[in-house]
Amino acid sequence: METIKIGLLGCGTVGTGIIKLLTDNRHKHEHYVGRPLVVKKILVSTLDKQRDACIDPSLLTLNPSEIIQDPEIDIVVEVIGGISYAKEWVKLSLAQGKNVVTANKDLMATAGEELFLLAAEQDVDLLFEASVGGGIPIISPLKHALASNRIDKVMGIINGTTNFILTKMYQDGSDFSEVLELAKEKGYAESDPTADIEGFDAARKIAILASIAFNTRVTFDDVYVEGITSISARDIEYAKELNCTIKLVGLATEIDGHVEARVHPVLLSLSHPLAKVDDIYNAVYVEGDAVGDVMFQGLGAGAMPTASAVVSDVLQVAKNIVKGVTPRDNCSCYEKKKIVGIEDTYAQYFIRMTVADRPGVLAQIAGLLGNNAVSIDSVIQKKYCQGKADLVLITERVQDKNIKKSIEQIKHLEPVQALESLIRVEKDS
C-alpha cells in the first residue's frame, strides 16, 4: 500500500513526541487518512546524541536537503523553532511543492503572508495549529467550526509561564521575583525568561489568532505589548478586594472594521471564564455574533500536547493528499483592515498611587482626570503608613491617550508621591 512520507526538521523534545505519537497511534492514524504514515528522514544537528528508543538512528541526517529535495517526501514538519534556519527551510520546502506543518509561532507571526503566498503558488497545505495554545484545538475551530460567525473578540491566556507566576502570586501573596525563581526551578520559565514575562511570546500568538479571526494580516509588530514584571503583590491584593484576579492576556477585537491587538496584564473579574484558568493552563475565549462566547482550554505547552497538535495537522494534510485537495485552506487574510494604534484604544484602568494622607487630594486628582475626559467608576483610599495613603481608582472606559496624558500630569502633582501601577480592567464576561 502506498504510504504518506514525512520529513521531520528538528528532533528535540517535541520532535521526539511526534515520532512517539505517530508510532503509538499508527493504526488510528491509518484509518483516519486511509494510508499509513511513514517518517522517512529526521534532520538533527548532531548524530551522536543519546535519543529516545522510538527514534530509528538510520533516519537521522545532518543535511536538510535530504528532506527538502527528496521527491518522495509529501509533508515536511518543522519543529526547529526560531526564525533563521526554520524560515529558510520552510520556504525551500514549500518551493519544492512540499506540504508543511509547523509549530513555529515566531515564524508565522512575522512571515505568515510570505509563506502563504508560496504555499498557494505551489498548491500545498501550510498548517500551524501548534503555534498557539500547544495542544488546544484553537486555530482549526476558529477557521472552520466557527466560520459561520463574524468574530468580534478573541481574548486568551496564551502563555503558561506568566499564568503560573500570576496564579502563584494570587494564591500565596508572593512577589513577582520570588515566583519567577520558583518557575525556573520547576522548568516553567527559561533561564532567560524575557520573551515570556515581557509578553513577546503572547504577542506572537495573538497576532496569529487576530489574523485568522478578522481575516486580515496582523503581525507581531502590530501588537502593543506590556509584560508582567511590574505587577506587585499589592496590586494583587487590591484586585482581590475588587473581586478580580490579574492575568496576562492577548486581546484582539474588531470594531467597525478596525482591528486592535494587544498583550498586557488585566484585572479580570472573577466571574469571567478566563479568571478560573490557572497554573500553566492556557485558554482562548472567543466572542462571535452567533455563537456567543466559547472558550477552549488546555495545556499550552509541553512535548506531547504540542505533538498532539502537530500530528493532528499532519493527519489533515495527509487526508487532503489522499483526497487530492491540497491546499484545502487558502490564506484567510483576504481583507486589509486598519490596525488601531494603542493611543486610540479604549479600556477601563486601575490606577494605584501613593499620596499624601490629607484632605483635598482625591478632589485634586479627580478634577484633573475630569479635565482629561476620564470618568471614575470607583475609588478605594486607605491609610498606608504615617502620612501616606494608598489611592486606587478604577476609571470608566476611556481612551488610552487621555489616560496617558492624565498620568503624566498626576505624577507632577505635589501630593502624589508615587504612581505605582496602571493596569487595564476587563470586567464584563
Next chain:
Amino acid sequence: METIKIGLLGCGTVGTGIIKLLTDNRHKHEHYVGRPLVVKKILVSTLDKQRDACIDPSLLTLNPSEIIQDPEIDIVVEVIGGISYAKEWVKLSLAQGKNVVTANKDLMATAGEELFLLAAEQDVDLLFEASVGGGIPIISPLKHALASNRIDKVMGIINGTTNFILTKMYQDGSDFSEVLELAKEKGYAESDPTADIEGFDAARKIAILASIAFNTRVTFDDVYVEGITSISARDIEYAKELNCTIKLVGLATEIDGHVEARVHPVLLSLSHPLAKVDDIYNAVYVEGDAVGDVMFQGLGAGAMPTASAVVSDVLQVAKNIVKGVTPRDNCSCYEKKKIVGIEDTYAQYFIRMTVADRPGVLAQIAGLLGNNAVSIDSVIQKKYCQGKADLVLITERVQDKNIKKSIEQIKHLEPVQALESLIRVEKDS
C-alpha cells in the same frame, strides 16, 4: 457565478437563525467557500404564520419533495427535530445524493449507523456538529483536531436545563422542585421537562460523543441513565462540605478496549474544570493520551448558537463540494468494541442515610460494606434531630454491583431508617 443551493427542512427558531446568519455573514461565507450560498426552498408546516423579516415567503413550501427531489439542491439542512419525519426525509435526501447537515441528536444517537451507510453509498457528507453542545465546536475538534490522540475519557455537562437547576440549587440552597419551576418561567425548561431532568437528552449526546471518541458505535440504548430528580438541597450541602459541587454529566471512557457510557449526577471536586461551568453553559472535557486534558465551553442551546454550528457545517460541506471531495469524512465507527454493562463499572460513591443515633451503627454498616468488597474513603456523621443522625460515606473506587448489593443489605439493617442518596463521585481532574 455558480452557487451552492440549500434546502431547509424546518423553519422554527433555529431555522430562522440559520437564514439570518446566512444573510448577515454572506460575504465571509462566500470567501470561505469560494462560491455564494443560496437558500432555495424552506419546508414549513404552515404557510400563514407570522415570520421574521429575513424569511422570503416565496421560498416556503409544504411539500418536502420540492426539496428532496430538486436536482439543483446540493445540501439539505434538517432542523425539524424528533425522529419520525426527520429520519424519513434525511434518508430520502441521502438516497437522492444530497449532502445533509442536521442538528438532530435523537436521530444521530439512534440511527447514526444507518444514515452513515447511506451517505457512504452516495458519496455525500453527513455533518451534525449542532447535535451536541449547541454552538460549541466539539464534534469536529474531536474528529479532526484531536485525531492524533487515543481518547481515554470524555465527560461533559451537555444539558443546559439541568445545569441551570443544579447551579441554582448550589448557589441558593433551594430544592429541586422550586428551581424547576423557575427554570420553566425563564424558558430554560420545557413544560414537560422529562427528557432533560431524567437525563435522556444528555444520554443521546454522550452516545454521539462516545461513538466519535472511541471509533465504535454507541447508541442511546447503550447508555446507562440516571436523572437529577432525587438530588436534594441536603445532598448539595454535604457536597459543599466535601469541596464538591453536584453536576449532571455524560461520561464515556475506554479502558482496555471496553467502552462505558453513562449519564448521572456526580459529586465533582471544585478543582475540576467542569465544576466551574455554571448556569445554562455546557462544556465537554476530553482526556487524550498526548494532549492531556482539554475543555470546550459555551452555550449549549439557543437559536443563534445552534445556527452557528449548523451553518459552519454547511460551509464545510459547501467547501467539500467546491473541492469535489464529498464525503470528506467517512463514518468513524470502524471498530466494534464491547460496551460495559453498568454493573461492571467502577466508581466512587457518596452514600447518605438516616440512621439511629446510637453507638455501633457505623461499625455495623462498615462491616457490611467490607464484606461486599467496598472500602470507605471518608465518613461524616452528624446528629440530625432527636435520636437520628445523618451518616455520609464516601467509598473508594468500587464495582457497581458490589455497591448495589451493599445498598440492598444496608436498607434492611435495623438502625437504618432511610437510604437517602447514592451519588457517584468524580474527584480527580
